[in-house]
Amino acid sequence: MLQKRLALKRAVFDRGKEKVFFTLPLRNFNQTLGIAYEKTAAEVSCWRNIILQNQKAEQMVFPLNQESSGPKRVEQVVAGWKVQTPLEQEIFRLLHINSQPVADPVLTPVEEQSLKAMSLEEAKIRRAELQKARALQSYYEAKAKREKKIKSKKYHKVQKKAKCKDFLKQFDEMVKTNPEGALEELKKMELSRMEERMSLKHQNSGKWAKSKAIMAKYDDSARKAMQEQLQMNKDLTQKIVVPSDDEHESNEEGLETVPDFVNDSEPVIDSVNPWMRGQLTHEEPEVSCVTTEDVQTAEEENEEEELVGEFERKRKLRQVSDKEEEEEEEEDDDEEEEDVSEFNTLFRLMRSEKTLEGSNPTREGLNTPGQEDEDGLLNEGQVRVRNIEDLEVLGEVVDPQPIAEPSLPQTAAVEATSEPPNKKKREIDLKEVLTKEAKAVKVPFLPTVVDEEERDEQISIIKEAFAGDDVISDFIKDKSKREAAGRPEVVDLTLPGWGEWGGVGLKPPRWKRKRFRIKAAPPPPRQDQKLPDVIISENRNASVAAHQVSQLPFPFQNTAQFESSIRTPIGPTWNTQSVVKNMTKPKVITKMGAIIEPMVKEHFIKNKTTTPGGKGPAIMLGENKRAKEGAKRSSEKHRGRRSQKRRK
């Protein structure tokens, strides 16, 4: 209590720093009131995050704290059970002494506390971490599996060598930094050397080696492999600490162990030169082989690196192509990748074209008048709506603007494609006749069905059908006419007889023509200017305009945004079931017959439950302070406003 009063006093003092501090009781009372209000405001604003979160949430499910529908424990189900027998009583007394739960024997107080200790957010973070770790682990596992599966021996060999090199490097470092560890490693190596010496590995005595030995006569690579085996043996059995003498010996040994007939084989298979075949024991190739190995070590290392890089690259390539394939699988498995990608790009192009066409009318219709009512307002009237016919009639009653414009004869073929309400019958249009075949050339929709010959045939048929009327020149004429009509005319304001002699057959002088013939500024370029086989009508279509949005709706910032929001279909005709389900999920879900209780503070704000009586951890205090500052700021602002009001 005393502390509280002290704190209060301090707060009051702080506030009163700029002014003189009055000790009048009334004033004091008001001050405390203000403080109490600020305290409550700060306390209440701990809900801010939750409220914001709920407002932004895509979907809310009410009631909020639903119990899990899974099976319950027996203790929870059997609630009204009482202790009866003396044995039970004794047991329960024991439980009591050890502060075990009795009435609802599911969790001990300690357990409950530990459960409450982790808030939802913490738990989420922790879970995310665990998930990440698990994912990483699985990635590594998958990688290891994949690498294990690779059949290429070369790859493994290279890998092993790379590892070995790495190890050596590390070992060198270890010698400097951690001599004990290095010693241990050395011991390990020694052990492995002993094992190698004991075993028959790499001794060219196995099945494989024998078969190779036979092959070696004719095959250079087999020979090389055997050599490598021996080399490996030599390397492994090499003493590490004293490397000088053994090497030579073992080398010689290795050479000796190679069977003699191996040397008889033909090192260079030259089909062109038959004389070379007859050669018997030949030292050179062997020597060269060994020497190359010795000399080329450095090069080999480079090669290894390159190889590793190449493997990586290949794998990545394969992965990418795999991905593409997966994407395309639904559409067509059999087509080759290139085809597929081509198909995709075409697809995208087409869609974008279509959407552009679709978006044109909305842009056109931007100048519709009659936006007097606000968004939220209901259109209240005395008309009762009972069926769909009434709704149709409703338009005529409510809509004040059936705008009749004296417009040019509408063709608007392109617009018509994107607007269904415009159900005017169309004549045979050049666009339909010609562009279809062009599309057929571009898009391999039915590559197996339509052959070149057939297409030619089609073209010829079309040509035959339209042999009489010259469609193309008609079209060009039509287009030029429209262009001419769209161009502004020169306004002639010359008055004959003013400032000159008048009479029949007199032309106005040049200065007059120059001055009084007014040329209007050229109109903006036509949309179909660069499209030779299209006419885009830029006139507004009144029948379509009734269905078009005339103003950019509120949350959108530009037309592109709005159009994109309209463009994506959400129906099951265009999307898979799961996508539809996801896109059409309602914002609020309520359970039938369930009472939706108001929020309970303990469920949502953890800190509050652990701080009874206003004492709290440092973090909470900090928050409070901030909130208080905010409140102060706002209250200052308000004070200013209020003072204005009072002045009034």
Place this chain on the structure above:
Amino acid sequence: MKVKVLCRNPDDYVRETTRDIQRVPRNYDPTLHPFEVPREYTRALNATKLERVFAKPFVASLDGHRDGISCITKHAKSLSTVISGACDGEVKLWNLPKQECLRTVQAHEGFVRGICSRFCGTSFFTVGDDKTIKQWNLEAPGYGVREEPINTILGKAVFTGIDHHQRESTFVTCGQTVDIWDEQRSSPIRSFSWGVDSFSCVRYNPVETELLASCASDRSIVLYDTRESAPLRKVVMQLRSNTLCWNPMEAYYFTCANEDYNLYTYDIRHLDVPVTVHMDHVSAVLDVDYSPTGREFVSASFDKTIRIFPKDKGHSREVYHTKRMQHVICVRWSADNKYVLSGSDEMNIRLWKANASEKLGLLSTREKAAAHYNKKLIEKFQHHPQVRRIARHRHLPGDILKQKREQREMKEARRRREQNVRKHSKPGSVPLLTEKEKHVVAVVE
């Protein structure tokens, strides 16, 4: 020669068992389903029309009271039970699914001013014009046993409202003062007063359960904290607020129903300007209640209509009225967010659907999916003029329409006048006030 053969993989068309659903192959290639936007637009238009055609919000009327309904309250634990009090002191318990009166209690002499049910759903409290608070058992007494209250407290002045704490056994009443009572005691634990005015409504905050708000007859709304000894703050508005309701999901918002035909949503941390002004009624607003999801609220007005407002929109999304419904005095939103109850002057309680065109009862999965899809379509195309026009169309009785027109004219005239005054006075001397700022007179600490 290469022979092309049609070959099909049986996995694509053979079911695993005969009980499986038949597989319907579907190609989502967009070229096969052209005109997405126009087709969806047509669907949206149809959905909107059907929504309007099926908008039949009125469910039932509960008659039986012999005077105007003055207050309604929901049962805390049961969705099907509702308690209503009338102006002749009668209290009735209703069973909603059967649409019948379960029990009638002559609770008070004079008006029943307020009812609230206890959080546990075992009893309810009533206050009346006879200066008493009575606690009643929710279970009917046995046959031949007289209806008698569990507990009766005689107060000093008339009580005009009552509300119960969400979890504890305390309740609050208002009248000359705002009193907090313990159920076990016959005198209030604490009394708050600020000036000498009477209060018309008091409500506990359902989330921050220590907070209280009340509407006073001196045009003010007063905030209290039960842990403090004095009220926290007071907002004085231009006209009196009749009732208020806290948002059950957002702790610091409440909405008050005002005599000036508007409703105001306040943030208790910034009381000097309301967050939103909700306008549409053409007469004094008498009652307001939030939906249990906290997204919308319903208001009852003297102009014989009920309106449903989204909590952050300035205008209503729905208006309900019937020929026979007179001044609506009280309104409640059911705890499952499905229905709205209204009590009016002509002795009837009416049950409305909260969502006018919603189909009641169990829906099959396909029905549900179709409903969701239609709703989303309407939302997607809501800015298109035809869709908007149809979706917004509501029928209103002629006199309300006339009043509305009249008020619009008055408002326009007032605005014009203010503009003229501003034009002919020293720049800055007539400040430009927004609609929100206009209605608050002062905030008193």
